[in-house]
Amino acid sequence: MSAAPHQTAVSPRSEILRVENLQTEFHTSAGVVRAVRDVSFSVFPGETLGIVGESGCGKSVTMASILRLLPDTGRVVGGSVFFNGADISKYNDVRMEAIRGNLVGMIFQDPMTSLNPVYSVGEQLIEHLVKHKGITRKAARVKAVDMLAMVGIDNPSERLKSFPHQFSGGMRQRVMVAIALITDPLLLIADEPTTALDVTIQAQILELMKRLKAELETAAILITHDLGVVADTCDRVLVMYGGKIVEQGRVGDIFYRPQHPYTQGLLGSVPNPKAPVRERLVPIPGQPPDLLSPPKGCPFVPRCRYAMAVCSDHMPDSYPVADGHKSACWLQHPRAPRADRAAAGVTR
Numbered sequence: 001m002s003a004a005p006h007q008t009a010v011s012p013r014s015e016i017l018r019v020e021n022l023q024t025e026f027h028t029s030a031g032v033v034r035a036v037r038d039v040s041f042s043v044f045p046g047e048t049l050g051i052v053g054e055s056g057c058g059k060s061v062t063m064a065s066i067l068r069l070l071p072d073t074g075r076v077v078g079g080s081v082f083f084n085g086a087d088i089s090k091y092n093d094v095r096m097e098a099i100r101g102n103l104v105g106m107i108f109q110d111p112m113t114s115l116n117p118v119y120s121v122g123e124q125l126i127e128h129l130v131k132h133k134g135i136t137r138k139a140a141r142v143k144a145v146d147m148l149a150m151v152g153i154d155n156p157s158e159r160l161k162s163f164p165h166q167f168s169g170g171m172r173q174r175v176m177v178a179i180a181l182i183t184d185p186l187l188l189i190a191d192e193p194t195t196a197l198d199v200t201i202q203a204q205i206l207e208l209m210k211r212l213k214a215e216l217e218t219a220a221i222l223i224t225h226d227l228g229v230v231a232d233t234c235d236r237v238l239v240m241y242g243g244k245i246v247e248q249g250r251v252g253d254i255f256y257r258p259q260h261p262y263t264q265g266l267l268g269s270v271p272n273p274k275a276p277v278r279e280r281l282v283p284i285p286g287q288p289p290d291l292l293s294p295p296k297g298c299p300f301v302p303r304c305r306y307a308m309a310v311c312s313d314h315m316p317d318s319y320p321v322a323d324g325h326k327s328a329c330w331l332q333h334p335r336a337p338r339a340d341r342a343a344a345g346v347t348r
Ligand SMILES: Nc1ncnc2c1ncn2[C@@H]1O[C@H](COP(=O)(O)OP(=O)(O)OP(=O)(O)O)[C@@H](O)[C@H]1O
Pocket: 026, 028, 033, 035, 053, 054, 055, 056, 057, 058, 059, 060, 061, 062, 071, 073, 074, 291
């Protein structure tokens, strides 16, 4: 897998998904966890949007909030979600059911929890199609065989009869890709789809997703801890920290011209692909913020070497630094002193 970011022009066509000021909370015995704090972003047709950030920064909860798959303790307390032009934040469960797994395909980390162990893989693919597309079982079976072949499963008509435990981990994840894409979704959401797999199989699954996504012209959101995967797969990137988006831009902007000190720290921890022995990720010193009582200013302050007085008191807006590239850091404020910008490695 190459580490050089691949560049695809992001089309100005209207968004598939637009999230505005999303806020999600969990009510726990320890208090209210503010997991997603005013998150806004868009996904455009055909593009792959990567979401990166340390564990606990709110990536999965953002997706669960969009799809309304939160546990009982979680609640979306603000914001709107527009999908394919409609405000789905107002949809009831029945209408959301028609979107999830149908117009939005989903792939999660562990296929064993997503596949039902008591039904054959074929039964699950066929039922899924009959439920969402209203086609006959016979037509669904034909499509299921085609889809299994597309995801690289040999002898697909025989393998339809197999149960999930009769597949290897990598093959199960191929089945999950098949289920996610068989309804021709407008958007694919993949939350760490390969973390549970070994490195070779990970590369195969990502290559498969990339190929099918291009063939089917599906837009995708890919959550991953692997910056090499982001460089290889994504068009644009959101960087999350402490329940907020701190930087977003095209993959080249984020990798070559990172503006937010947190992004700069994250990139400093990319293993060197040319090193003879793969280096361990170097963590950024310090702890992420406690989302039970998030700071009123920038959540990165305690770990930021450029922190100024204003940073603790006020959360900065997201300032444009280039076309489509924004950073929520006071250093990028248009009137920020040049000396600070230079110190932070800000080049424009
Ligand atoms: N059911 C829950 N109850 C209370 N807090 C929760 C719950 N689920 C998530 N959180 C909190 O919400 C925040 C965001 O969690 P989330 O799962 O979105 O993180 P993430 O970015 O996906 O991390 P990871 O990379 O580890 O998957 C975390 O602080 C987490 O502790």
